[in-house]
Each structure stands twice: as C-alpha cells, then as structure tokens.
Amino acid sequence: MMSVVMLLLALIYPKNGSTRFWAIGNSFIAAGLLLLGLRNHIPDFLSIPVSNTFITIGYCYILAGISVFVGRKIPTRSLTLVCLTLFLSFLFFTDFMPNLTARIIIISLTVSALGFASAWLFFMDKREDYRFLENILAWIFILHSCYLILRATFTYSDTPLSNFMDANTLHALSFLDVFIFSILITFGLSFLLNTELQAKLRHISETDNLTGILNRGAFLALIRSKADTHQYPISVMMIDIDHFKKINDTYGHQMGDTALAFTTDFIQTQLDETSLFGRLGGEEFCIALPNTTLAEAERLAQDLLASLSSTPLIKDGHAINISISIGITEHSETMLNIEDSLQLADKALYKAKEAGRNRLITHAA
Ligand SMILES: Nc1nc2c(ncn2[C@@H]2O[C@H](COP(=O)(O)OP(=O)(O)OP(=O)(O)O)[C@@H](O)[C@H]2O)c(=O)[nH]1
Structure with missing residues (x-):
C-alpha cells in the first residue's frame, strides 16, 4: 500500500x-x-x-x-x-x-x-x-x-x-x-x-525572475521585519539606473534585460550577507543595510558608483557604460515606520537625478 x-x-x-x-x-x-x-x-x-x-x-x-x-x-x-x-x-x-x-x-x-x-x-x-x-x-x-x-x-x-x-x-x-x-x-x-x-x-x-533577487513585496516584508527586530541604524539606499530607456531604445529590450541582470550581479558582489537587496520595479532597486550608519552606507555607495561606472557591460560586440544614481537615508528608532524612510531615500534619489545622475545624495534627518 x-x-x-x-x-x-x-x-x-x-x-x-x-x-x-x-x-x-x-x-x-x-x-x-x-x-x-x-x-x-x-x-x-x-x-x-x-x-x-x-x-x-x-x-x-x-x-x-x-x-x-x-x-x-x-x-x-x-x-x-x-x-x-x-x-x-x-x-x-x-x-x-x-x-x-x-x-x-x-x-x-x-x-x-x-x-x-x-x-x-x-x-x-x-x-x-x-x-x-x-x-x-x-x-x-x-x-x-x-x-x-x-x-x-x-x-x-x-x-x-x-x-x-x-x-x-x-x-x-x-x-x-x-x-x-x-x-x-x-x-x-x-x-x-x-x-x-x-x-x-x-x-x-x-524572487524577481529576471535578476534572481528579492522582488518588491518580499523586500518590503523583509525590511519591515528587520525594523521590527530593531537592527538600528538601518541605512536605506534607493538606486536607479541612469538613462535606462536609452539602453532599451539603442540596443533593444533584451540588452536592457541583460543590463538589469548585469547591474544586479555587480551590486550584489559588493554586498555582504547581512544586506537586503531587492528590485522594486523597472530599473529601480533598494538596498537596506541593518546595523549600518549613514557614513558607512555613503562609503559603500561611493565605491559602487565608482566601480560600476568604470566597468562597462560587454556583450555582442558592444561596450555599454552603465551608471546609477543613489538616494540614501538612515532609519533610526525615532522614526515612525520604515516606509517613511524609503520615501525619504526616494526623494534623495530624485535629487541625485536632477543634479546630473551618477551620484549619491543623502537625506540627513
Ligand atoms: N528591458 C527592460 N526594460 C524595462 C524593464 N522594466 C522597465 N523597463 C524600461 O525602463 C525604462 C525606464 O525609463 P525611465 O523611467 O524614463 O528612466 P530612465 O530612462 O532610466 O531615465 P532616468 O531614470 O531619468 O535616468 C522604460 O523604458 C521601461 O520600459 C525590464 O524589466 N526590462
């Protein structure tokens, strides 16, 4: 039987x-x-x-x-x-x-x-x-x-x-x-x-099926749980690929997908296992760094900006330069909820785009 x-x-x-x-x-x-x-x-x-x-x-x-x-x-x-x-x-x-x-x-x-x-x-x-x-x-x-x-x-x-x-x-x-x-x-x-x-x-x-990292829902749930377990300070980095539409328009959507996967892998190699990394949608990503001060997060972001912009994506005979813009903030105990901090990091990212891209802007509380 x-x-x-x-x-x-x-x-x-x-x-x-x-x-x-x-x-x-x-x-x-x-x-x-x-x-x-x-x-x-x-x-x-x-x-x-x-x-x-x-x-x-x-x-x-x-x-x-x-x-x-x-x-x-x-x-x-x-x-x-x-x-x-x-x-x-x-x-x-x-x-x-x-x-x-x-x-x-x-x-x-x-x-x-x-x-x-x-x-x-x-x-x-x-x-x-x-x-x-x-x-x-x-x-x-x-x-x-x-x-x-x-x-x-x-x-x-x-x-x-x-x-x-x-x-x-x-x-x-x-x-x-x-x-x-x-x-x-x-x-x-x-x-x-x-x-x-x-x-x-x-x-x-x-999981986000293109990049293999956390999707929006899973990332937000995880970052909330980290905030609940008081792993303060939590530094939040909002990241967006610059002029991504241009990559799609110039080389095709498939190359755009490759650029997304390339950027994800590149960023992931710079993170340790305590960092949370998710794709929030399109060409926007977020990194949450529990037990990390703003100064430490800024150092990591600077390294990312410098190393990514000097490492082109080589594919099908093309060398595509990819750059990102980053908005950073720190989520501390005194803040109400993690979503507010994500919004502040997003605002800082918007400012980084306005200021010319390929840079980081910090939102200090
Ligand atoms: N290949 C590909 N393209 C995507 C994907 N998701 C979103 N996009 C495209 O990403 C592009 C984003 O364009 P915009 O929001 O104008 O931003 P951008 O061109 O990166 O310009 P800035 O962000 O202002 O620097 C759009 O053309 C979307 O169609 C995806 O999964 N794969």
Whole structure:
C-alpha cells in the first residue's frame, strides 16, 4: 500500500528525482516482502536470495532518493556492491552452506547500515526549511536500524535457527517493524515533498525572475521585519539606473534585460550577507543595510558608483557604460515606520537625478 502511495506521489511530482527513487525503493521492499511471505510455496531461490536482495535494493533506492533530495551524489558503486555482496552471500548460505542464522545476521546488518547512512544524510543537510522533518525521519531510520542490530545480536547469541517460520517473537516482530517503518517513512517523505514544494513556491513568489533577487513585496516584508527586530541604524539606499530607456531604445529590450541582470550581479558582489537587496520595479532597486550608519552606507555607495561606472557591460560586440544614481537615508528608532524612510531615500534619489545622475545624495534627518 505504501509503495502505491509513493508511486502516486511520483506521478504527481514527475520532475522530482527523489520521489521516483523512493517509489521504486518502496516497490522493491514490497515485492521482497511478498516473496518472503510466499516461503514454502515458491522455490527457495525466489523466497530467500531474491526476496532479500529485493529488500536491500529497495533500501538502496530510498538512500539514493535521500541523496538526491539533500543534493549529494548517489553512491551508485557502493550501493551496487552492497546488493551484489548480499545476493552472493545469500546464495552461499542458502544453496552451499544453508545457514538461516547467518542470513538473518547479514540482512539485518546490511539494512541497518543503509538505515544509518540514510539518517546521516538527513542530519548532514543544513537547510533550515527541512530541519525538523529531516530530524524526525533520521530518528525513524536510527530506531529501525537499532532494532535490526538487536535482532542480529540476539540471532548470533541464540540457538541456531532451522526454519524461519518457526522463529521466535523477535523475528516475527520484524514484519511489524518493516510495516511500521514503511508507513512512517512514506508519510515522512511525503511531508518532506510537501515542504519542498512550499519552499519552492515561496521562493518563486519572493524572487524577481529576471535578476534572481528579492522582488518588491518580499523586500518590503523583509525590511519591515528587520525594523521590527530593531537592527538600528538601518541605512536605506534607493538606486536607479541612469538613462535606462536609452539602453532599451539603442540596443533593444533584451540588452536592457541583460543590463538589469548585469547591474544586479555587480551590486550584489559588493554586498555582504547581512544586506537586503531587492528590485522594486523597472530599473529601480533598494538596498537596506541593518546595523549600518549613514557614513558607512555613503562609503559603500561611493565605491559602487565608482566601480560600476568604470566597468562597462560587454556583450555582442558592444561596450555599454552603465551608471546609477543613489538616494540614501538612515532609519533610526525615532522614526515612525520604515516606509517613511524609503520615501525619504526616494526623494534623495530624485535629487541625485536632477543634479546630473551618477551620484549619491543623502537625506540627513
Ligand atoms: N528591458 C527592460 N526594460 C524595462 C524593464 N522594466 C522597465 N523597463 C524600461 O525602463 C525604462 C525606464 O525609463 P525611465 O523611467 O524614463 O528612466 P530612465 O530612462 O532610466 O531615465 P532616468 O531614470 O531619468 O535616468 C522604460 O523604458 C521601461 O520600459 C525590464 O524589466 N526590462
């Protein structure tokens, strides 16, 4: 049933690489358990080596899906080696030296190792959006793996088993363990997909698709939240590209777009990670610098003006000089709201345009 859920998710999210791996993984585990349950009704080859290899392949696929999800390379070679080794050792302990105890220990330790590796991958993922769910999933894998180690240890110290179907409660509980594990993991992974989808939607709704920086709405929301957390003084820089219409008119709209992206990238390289940078619309941008005085912001603006005007955009055989005008103000505790400060910076920008462009004007309170 859980593999059907995963297959449905893979159909709903066809572009998501991890879902496909998880769906295939769950299907292999389900097929392996089915073959295992048909013991005494089908040839031993199918109900022992093949079934256990299927289960192992299933866990390998789940681990591969997690690797894709967390942005790591799939350890294809190691996983293939694990499956091959398990298959051959199961063949050996089924046909050449039948030994149920050895088989239980091998499958338990193999699956628990894959479980620990999966948990490790989740723990190593540092993305905040997924932290909570990934920790829960990691612990589900760890608990499942610990149970399997317990099973291997008991099997090793217990009297040798001759028939799996006559095995004690710990072995019988394995079916329950896999059942509960599959349910928890399927739900956990689908919640994770949902969180990923939400994060993608949020990113799309907050990002300006031409420049990749914050759009107007997201920028204003973020700057308001910085003001709420009292990261004073917050210096605000309103920036507008000079004679941008001329670039569009002379070189075409596409070159205009390139100039916007070029200017954005240029400015972004001059900012540190505490700065907020957004495109307010057209060729107008805004930078908010929390915990930055007016004097520090002015220094940064001067550097920007000087370096941008001496770095032409080179494209299609053209060298286009781009300059910007900047209006700056400082938002302090005594001011009513951040929108007023943005307006003051905008007025200063207007003055910079009037004064001849390619300059900065400060609005001092
Ligand atoms: N290529 C391109 N052009 C845009 C975009 N958004 C706005 N524009 C154009 O930007 C131009 C802005 O022109 P103006 O507001 O007259 O300003 P300007 O030519 O930069 O002159 P000043 O600001 O006074 O220096 C308009 O022609 C808009 O059509 C965009 O996303 N891509």
